[in-house]
Amino acid sequence: MLSWFLQFGFPDWLAYGAAGLVKAILVLVLVLFVPMLALWMERKIAGRIQDRLGPTRTGGRFGWLQSPADGIKLLMKEDIIPAAADPLLFRLAPYLSFCAAFCVFVVLPVADGWAPAGWDSALFFFLAVAGLEVFGVILAGYASGSKWSLFGAMREAAQVVSYEVPLGLCVLVPVVVVGSLDLQEIGRMQEGWFTGWLIFHDPFVFLIFWIYAACAMAGLNRAPFDLPEAESELVAGFATEYSGFRWAVFFMAEYAAMFAWSGLGAILFFGGWNGPVPVASWLGLVSANGPVAGFLGNLLGMVNFLIKGFLGVTVMIWARWTLPRLRIDQVIAMCWKYCVPLATLMLVGVVLWQGMTLEWCSAPPADAAQEPSSIPSQWPGRSAGSGKAAPAAMWRFAGRLCADLQVMENKEEIVP
Amino acid sequence: MSGSILPTILFFLFASLACAGAVGVLLLQRIVYMAGALLVSLAGVAGLFFIAGADFVGLVQLMVYVGGTVVLLAFGVMLTARRSQPGWQVPAGQWAAGLAVGAVLLAVLLWSVLAVPPWRSVWPTVSAEGAPSGGVATVTTGSAYQQEAQPGTIGPLGWALLGVRTDRAIQQDSSQAPLDSSQAQANFSQAPPNRFQARPDSAQTVLDPSQEDARQTGRSGYLLPFEIISVHLVLVLIGAAFLARARIPFPSSPLPAVGEAGLTNGQAG
Numbered sequence: 001m002l003s004w005f006l007q008f009g010f011p012d013w014l015a016y017g018a019a020g021l022v023k024a025i026l027v028l029v030l031v032l033f034v035p036m037l038a039l040w041m042e043r044k045i046a047g048r049i050q051d052r053l054g055p056t057r058t059g060g061r062f063g064w065l066q067s068p069a070d071g072i073k074l075l076m077k078e079d080i081i082p083a084a085a086d087p088l089l090f091r092l093a094p095y096l097s098f099c100a101a102f103c104v105f106v107v108l109p110v111a112d113g114w115a116p117a118g119w120d121s122a123l124f125f126f127l128a129v130a131g132l133e134v135f136g137v138i139l140a141g142y143a144s145g146s147k148w149s150l151f152g153a154m155r156e157a158a159q160v161v162s163y164e165v166p167l168g169l170c171v172l173v174p175v176v177v178v179g180s181l182d183l184q185e186i187g188r189m190q191e192g193w194f195t196g197w198l199i200f201h202d203p204f205v206f207l208i209f210w211i212y213a214a215c216a217m218a219g220l221n222r223a224p225f226d227l228p229e230a231e232s233e234l235v236a237g238f239a240t241e242y243s244g245f246r247w248a249v250f251f252m253a254e255y256a257a258m259f260a261w262s263g264l265g266a267i268l269f270f271g272g273w274n275g276p277v278p279v280a281s282w283l284g285l286v287s288a289n290g291p292v293a294g295f296l297g298n299l300l301g302m303v304n305f306l307i308k309g310f311l312g313v314t315v316m317i318w319a320r321w322t323l324p325r326l327r328i329d330q331v332i333a334m335c336w337k338y339c340v341p342l343a344t345l346m347l348v349g350v351v352l353w354q355g356m357t358l359e360w361c362s363a364p365p366a367d368a369a370q371e372p373s374s375i376p377s378q379w380p381g382r383s384a385g386s387g388k389a390a391p392a393a394m395w396r397f398a399g400r401l402c403a404d405l406q407v408m409e410n411k412e413e414i415v416p
Numbered sequence: 417m418s419g420s421i422l423p424t425i426l427f428f429l430f431a432s433l434a435c436a437g438a439v440g441v442l443l444l445q446r447i448v449y450m451a452g453a454l455l456v457s458l459a460g461v462a463g464l465f466f467i468a469g470a471d472f473v474g475l476v477q478l479m480v481y482v483g484g485t486v487v488l489l490a491f492g493v494m495l496t497a498r499r500s501q502p503g504w505q506v507p508a509g510q511w512a513a514g515l516a517v518g519a520v521l522l523a524v525l526l527w528s529v530l531a532v533p534p535w536r537s538v539w540p541t542v543s544a545e546g547a548p549s550g551g552v553a554t555v556t557t558g559s560a561y562q563q564e565a566q567p568g569t570i571g572p573l574g575w576a577l578l579g580v581r582t583d584r585a586i587q588q589d590s591s592q593a594p595l596d597s598s599q600a601q602a603n604f605s606q607a608p609p610n611r612f613q614a615r616p617d618s619a620q621t622v623l624d625p626s627q628e629d630a631r632q633t634g635r636s637g638y639l640l641p642f643e644i645i646s647v648h649l650v651l652v653l654i655g656a657a658f659l660a661r662a663r664i665p666f667p668s669s670p671l672p673a674v675g676e677a678g679l680t681n682g683q684a685g
Contacts, residue, residue: 013422089448121570124475131483135455138487142448142494150494157491161484181570 262312
């Protein structure tokens with residue numbers, strides 16, 4: 001997009017700005033669309049689970065206009081700031097949470113090449129920014145001037161900060177398999193049939209997914225881990241004093257973060273934008289067949305990704321309406337006594353698995369050391385479109401490196 | 417940075433954010449506001465890192481300082497601060513001492529910053545014809561995503577941890593003839609932004625003794641220091657948890673007072 005703007009002769013600061021603006025607006029559309037749909041799904045699924053129908057009338061059938069109607073209702077509500085609250089921080093807190101949830105989407109690729117920012121370190125950015133959401137909640141709890149809010153915020157801080165540890169360990173396991181922190185690279189690795197998805201790669205990745213799912217739910221403080229807003233104990237936790245638009249912003253942030261985490265799970269474990277069956281490549285919808293085919297293929301990939309993300313959201317909703325809430329000590333104990341050790345075990349296991357299945361230095365790199373091939377295409381994380389060649393290239397590089405080291409050691413012995 | 421004013425604009429934006437946050441930490445009266453100002457300041461510094469092309473350092477800044485330290489700080493404030501607490505009155509003597517320490521630190525920082533050779537821009541310099549200047553290969557080749565990708569640092573950092581210094585490799589690759597050190601330095605400072613895309617090339621460089629030295633020092637790697645620091649941090653964490661643990665009496669002892677019945681080790685530690 002940058003080069004597209006540049007070809008009209010814009011100065012490059014304007015081109016960067018325009019490209020950034022377009023991308024930001026696209027991300028904003030996604031971030032606003034996702035909570036609407038997720039909220040409607042939550043109502044319908046909760047209704048079915050409780051043997052009700054959920055909303056039926058709004059918008060004619062299925063209550064499909066329920067979320068916009070809710071939004072309008074919340075906008076019309078009176079803007080209440082409690083007398084004991086800190087007005088500045090009280091106003092600021094929801095927007096901080098929403099900013100964090102929004103920024104996470106910046107690195108989330110919805111299709112091959114369709115990420116606002118494709119970084120080498122996209123996954124790390126995701127973790128770093130997703131951790132900032134808690135700050136808004138803490139500020140909200142503190143600034144509300146209410147003991148319920150303060151208790152909720154303290155629980156949130158303890159719970160979310162704790163669960164960042166096992167989540168970080170969980171996402172490392174697919175990274176060890178792929179050898180890249182670039183989410184697009186991780187997605188490209190899983191092209192083809194669903195058997196190529198990372199969750200079917202080895203038993204450790206399969207097991208770590210379940211830990212990831214539980215920890216993501218806890219990190220999002222969704223039920224059964226929704227202690228920060230436990231309505232049977234804390235009225236509504238950190239959101240007790242919030243109403244109207246600010247409350248809506250908090251919950252948009254929550255639903256957007258739900259989608260972001262399940263989308264991350266889809267990329268890390270379930271092939272990202274690659275469907276279970278390689279329909280796009282059968283139809284020739286790959287970027288090698290021209291830009292239109294590539295665009296259509298990416299569109300298909302985006303549909304795939306959205307379906308997977310919303311499937312994850314559905315599972316979270318399902319868990320919320322079927323499982324009873326845990327106690328706070330149980331939640332923390334689950335994190336530190338079970339999830340962290342298990343995730344560490346899986347991490348060690350997958351490292352051993354990778355080390356056993358791929359030969360480190362045993363491959364004879366004599367010919368590889370001499371070929372004057374250009375490394376940019378073989379550099380891990382930089383092999384665009386080469387798909388599964390990346391880790392092989394990495395290990396070849398490592399093998400060449402080992403041979404190189406041996407050569408140098410021999411030279412050291414000879415030269416003096 | 418040929419021709420583009422965007423990095424300059426962004427630099428001044430983030431630098432003013434960082435400075436404003438720092439001044440806010442000094443001047444604000446409420447401790448929670450100070451935490452918020454600290455958040456702004458640290459996030460501004462992270463933005464500066466991103467502009468300088470040190471994306472990994474910027475992310476660590478976000479992860480550790482903005483996401484970790486400030487959250488813990490706010491958590492601590494929440495537990496301790498009282499709403500009725502009056503604003504802090506800082507005595508003039510403390511102001512003077514603080515200003516003196518700050519001036520010394522500023523002098524040290526200025527001295528070390530000015531000692532650094534001129535910064536290399538990592539922004540892809542794209543011209544209107546799409547022709548890359550300065551050897552930015554990825555700007556014109558590759559998929560649409562790669563056209564706008566900034567050179568990442570996380571891969572080269574990982575290799576450097578294992579002792580492969582890709583930046584030194586390109587330094588040697590770009591100098592076909594034997595160079596003296598000043599010439600090599602000049603060459604290094606003119607290295608293209610995507611200098612990480614080269615690799616240590618054995619056939620070309622082992623013949624030259626000075627380059628051999630550079631390769632040798634690069635090979636040592638940072639894995640051992642990294643591991644030592646990690647173990648150190650784990651020790652600190654365990655120690656802190658040991659000191660801060662709740663001193664719950666053992667079930668076997670009949671309701672002892674805190675600190676008795678074999679629990680004195682908690683206080684001795």
